[in-house]
Amino acid sequence: MPVSGFDQRGRFLLSDVIQNEGIFMTWQPTNNVEQDRFDKLQRLRDAGIDPYPARVQRTHTAQAAIETFERAESGNPESPEIIEVIVCGRIVRQNLKGKIYFAHIEDGTGRVQLFVRIDAIGEAMFEHVRKDLDLGDFLQASGKMMRTKAGEVSVEVSELRLLSKALSPLPIIKEQRLDDGTIERYGEFSDVEERYRQRYADLAVNPDVRDVFRKRSKIIRAVQIFLDNEGFLEVETPILQPIYGGAAARPFTTHHNQLHQDLYLRISFELYLKRLLVGGYDGVYEIGRDFRNEGVSFKHNPEFTQLEFYKAYIDYAGAMDITERLVAYAAQQVNGSTITHFEGHEINLSPPWRRVTVRDIIRQHLEIDYVEHPTAESLEQEMRKSGLQFRPGQTRGKLIEHLLGEVEQHLIQPTFVTDYPVDISPFAKKVHGDTTHVERFEYYIAGMELGNAFTELNDPLDQEERFLEMGRLYGEEDEDAAPVDEDYLRAMRYGMPPCGGVGLGIDRLVMLLTNRSTIREVLLFPHLRARE
RNA sequence: GGCUCAGUAGCUCAAUGGCAGAGCAGUUGACUCUUAAUCAAUUGGUUGGGGGUUCGAGUCCCUCCUGAGUCACCA
Numbered sequence: 001m002p003v004s005g006f007d008q009r010g011r012f013l014l015s016d017v018i019q020n021e022g023i024f025m026t027w028q029p030t031n032n033v034e035q036d037r038f039d040k041l042q043r044l045r046d047a048g049i050d051p052y053p054a055r056v057q058r059t060h061t062a063q064a065a066i067e068t069f070e071r072a073e074s075g076n077p078e079s080p081e082i083i084e085v086i087v088c089g090r091i092v093r094q095n096l097k098g099k100i101y102f103a104h105i106e107d108g109t110g111r112v113q114l115f116v117r118i119d120a121i122g123e124a125m126f127e128h129v130r131k132d133l134d135l136g137d138f139l140q141a142s143g144k145m146m147r148t149k150a151g152e153v154s155v156e157v158s159e160l161r162l163l164s165k166a167l168s169p170l171p172i173i174k175e176q177r178l179d180d181g182t183i184e185r186y187g188e189f190s191d192v193e194e195r196y197r198q199r200y201a202d203l204a205v206n207p208d209v210r211d212v213f214r215k216r217s218k219i220i221r222a223v224q225i226f227l228d229n230e231g232f233l234e235v236e237t238p239i240l241q242p243i244y245g246g247a248a249a250r251p252f253t254t255h256h257n258q259l260h261q262d263l264y265l266r267i268s269f270e271l272y273l274k275r276l277l278v279g280g281y282d283g284v285y286e287i288g289r290d291f292r293n294e295g296v297s298f299k300h301n302p303e304f305t306q307l308e309f310y311k312a313y314i315d316y317a318g319a320m321d322i323t324e325r326l327v328a329y330a331a332q333q334v335n336g337s338t339i340t341h342f343e344g345h346e347i348n349l350s351p352p353w354r355r356v357t358v359r360d361i362i363r364q365h366l367e368i369d370y371v372e373h374p375t376a377e378s379l380e381q382e383m384r385k386s387g388l389q390f391r392p393g394q395t396r397g398k399l400i401e402h403l404l405g406e407v408e409q410h411l412i413q414p415t416f417v418t419d420y421p422v423d424i425s426p427f428a429k430k431v432h433g434d435t436t437h438v439e440r441f442e443y444y445i446a447g448m449e450l451g452n453a454f455t456e457l458n459d460p461l462d463q464e465e466r467f468l469e470m471g472r473l474y475g476e477e478d479e480d481a482a483p484v485d486e487d488y489l490r491a492m493r494y495g496m497p498p499c500g501g502v503g504l505g506i507d508r509l510v511m512l513l514t515n516r517s518t519i520r521e522v523l524l525f526p527h528l529r530a531r532e
Numbered sequence: 533g534g535c536u537c538a539g540u541a542g543c544u545c546a547a548u549g550g551c552a553g554a555g556c557a558g559u560u561g562a563c564u565c566u567u568a569a570u571c572a573a574u575u576g577g578u579u580g581g582g583g584g585u586u587c588g589a590g591u592c593c594c595u596c597c598u599g600a601g602u603c604a605c606c607a
Contacts, residue, residue, distance in 0.1 A: 032576050033542050033558055097570090098563040117564065135557075149565045171543040172557050174568045186568050187544055187556050193599045194543095205543095248607040294606050295533090391604080401607070424607050440607095452607075470607095518600095531598065 033169050040132040041165050049128065051165035056140060060085040063109035066153045069145035083145040087112055087155055088163060090204070091137050093174075101129050102154075105139055113154040114141050120158050129160065136166030136204075173205050196526050215334050216510045216522060220287060222333035223307060223506070226326050232283040232309055237272035239265060239289065243485050246270030246427070249292040252302075265291035269308045270427060270501065274456060275491045277312055277499055285309035287506065298518040299448060302527050305506040307451075312497040315455040316428075316439045319500030320416050323443060323453065324351040327414070327509065334513055342446045342515050345412050353414035353443070358404060361417055365407045370400050397423035404442075411444035426466040428454030446512055453502035460492035 029035040044051050060068065065085045072080040089105030089112070096102075099118040104111045118126040120143075133139075142159040171189035178184055188206075189195065195202040195209075202209050224234060242261065244251040246268030254263050269286045276284045290306045311322070328338045328349045338350040356364075363369050368386060373379035376396040383390060383399065390402050400421050411417070419431055420440040428438035439455035457463050467484045510522040520526035 031542060031558095036558060093567070095566050095569060096563090097566055100564045100566080102566050102569090104567080113567080115565075119564085148567090150567070152565095152567075154565095169542050169557065173543085174556070176568050184568085189543060191539090191543085191599090193539090196599090250606090292606075295604085297606090298601090300606070389603090397607085405606095420607085426607080442607095529598070 029167075034167060037134055037165070037167050037169070040134070041167065044128065044132055044162065044165065047128070049162060051162055053161070053163065056088060056163060057086050057142075058088045058140070060087055061109040062087055062089060062105065062107050062112035065112050065145060065155065066110075069147075069153050072145075073147070084143070085145060085155060086140060086142045088140045089138065090166075091133060091135050091139060094133065094135060096130060099126070101126070103133075103139070105141065113148070113152050114139070114143075114157050114160075115146065115148060115154040116141075116157045116160065120156070121160055125160060128162075133162070134166060134169070135172060136168075136170045138163035138166075170201055170204050193528070196520055196528055197531075199525055212510075212514045212516065212522060213524060215514050218334045219330050219510055219513060220305075220506065222330040223287065223326065223504075225333075226329045227283075227285050227309055230283070230311075230322065232285045232311070233281055235273070235276060235281075235284050235286055236288065237266075237269055237276075237286060239291075241266050243483050243487075245483070245485050245488070247290075247292075248424075250294055252291050252293050267292055268503070269306065270503075271485055271488045273308055273310050274496060274499075274501070275488065277310055278491045278494050278496045282313070282497075283309065283311040296527065298520075299508060299511075301507070301519050301523055304519070304523075307504040307506055308501065310456065310499050310501040312499045314500040315498065316418070316441055316453060316500050319453045319455075319502045320353070320355065320441060320443075321351075322500075323416075323451070323502050323504070324349075324353045324414065326504075327445075327450075330509065331513055340513055340515070342512055343517055345446060347413060347446060347512075349414055349445070353416055355416045355418060355441075357419045358400065358417055358421075359419070361407055361411075361415075362400070362403045365410055366403060368403060370396070370403070395423055397421040397425075400424075408444060408449060409447040412446055414443065414445045416441045416443050423469070425454065426470050427457050427463075429457050429459075448508055448512070449505075450508050450512070451502060451504040453500065456496070456499045456501045458492060458496040458498060460489055463492055464489055 029038045041051050065083070065087050068085075069080070069083050072083055075081070087105065087107070089107040092104050092106045092111060094101070094103040101114075101116040103114045103116070105114060116126070116129060121129070140161040140163050141155050141157045143155045143157040146154055146156045148154050171187075173188055174186040176184045176186070189202065195206075203213075228234070240254070240256075240263040242263060244264040244267050247270070249267045251264040251267050254265065255261070256263055267290055269288065269290075273284050273286060285307065287305065287307045289303050291303050292300075293302065294300065296302065309322070311318070314322075328351055331338050331340055331349045338348065340347050340349060359369065359371060366386060366388075368382055370379055373382050376394065376399060379396055379399050380390075380392060383403070388402075388406065390399065394402070401424055404417065418439075418441040419437045420428070420442075422430060422436055422438050425438045425440045428440040431437045431439055440453065442452045443450050457466070464484075467489075471484065507519050507522050511517070511519060514522060516522050
């Protein structure tokens, strides 16, 4: 029945519509592999086999089936107790050998081999096994646990059910376990773009990738446990904000239709979390997504996961203490060690970390002492003399930040860089007796900034002045200059206890602890440009 | 956004401006203990899209798309 046009759901039907069990399909096999699989699907349906049944039974995971058998075997090596199992999983390797069929199926716990004899399941079913099963299909297998002559613990299958037919082929990876226990791979799915665009396929065939995200989950859990044990309260604050702030970044904007209100996706949690200290909590933290409408790079994604924590009655030195213990704890929990290996570097995360001022670190690496250059003009001149490339006409604070950027790549071992110029740090308290610097630190590991922290400014009048000063520095039209948050100032006027606050880029921490060189490798679905 | 590099079969990759190929997977056949199974035969391509140069373009030129690296940007 040749048809083209729009169907009821608005899908355009490009070609002949195939009617299949009452389902109208617009999908067509795109190559001979898919065509073959589609033919198999039809054959199974014609034989009365549902390729996508709803009911499933499972008594054991792959791992549990093997472990249960091995326990029984070690208890009675001669005639081990009979272990009946029903296991489920995806076919990741199959091998037909005449009238027997071997397959490895994989579930979330690992792989187990199926051993299928034609005598055990009957000729009709074995014919489907011979002809209609593919790598990627999901099976349910019932049978007794046994050990093959080659010594592999397997399920001797008495009943086999198809759970899900895979119409598109997963990229095949063959593996060989070498004598030393390492696994050698033959063939791979390594095209970076396709791996990110089809992360499901990447995860399905690359166990290393699955491990990264298991570790990511563990890291976040470790951070939560650590902070909970330190007496912090985990909270959630608005992602949709009428006024963005707490960082210098361009926001994403959106709109609430019924309220007729423009809203911003948050660029930080800072101003909401500190309102909670005003409210009487001694310590709060939030782990969540920040959104910044800026460039994408190996360490920047438009949305990224941030940890911020604030604790009353500590200053930035106390914040450093918590930070280094937190990171070391996470490393210990996920890797079993506070030593981590990143791109050839061995990095020791054990406290205490090196502490050095912005001024000293720049002096050490670039031989420029910005204190000797009290104006932007003078500092620019000095920077030009050193052959540095930079955008002219910036504030002195921005220039100092640029200098720090030049130093960043050298900070491999964990380093707290402290005492920042006041004009780039509107939420930090000034260093006692120094009106030009604030009690702030950023911390660097493996040449990457992991986070940023201050002795939080709790003087509402100073804060208001800083807001206004920022506005003057950035200019009205600069989106990086967040609007003055009057409600935040009102909160400050009720009184906020002295406190320290820390931000930590979770994605970068995951990069560090999993030895991945780009943020995209630790994001399940990194942002990519849409394909046309 | 600038610069550099890359895009060839489902996957991983070859191909001096001269017949678009291999391995894996797939298909057909053999095999009742395989495990990168093996053996025999075999299908599969708009070489990212469009344009140009040339007798002839995967290859050279222009342009667009996508990605990677790098710079710029990024409290």
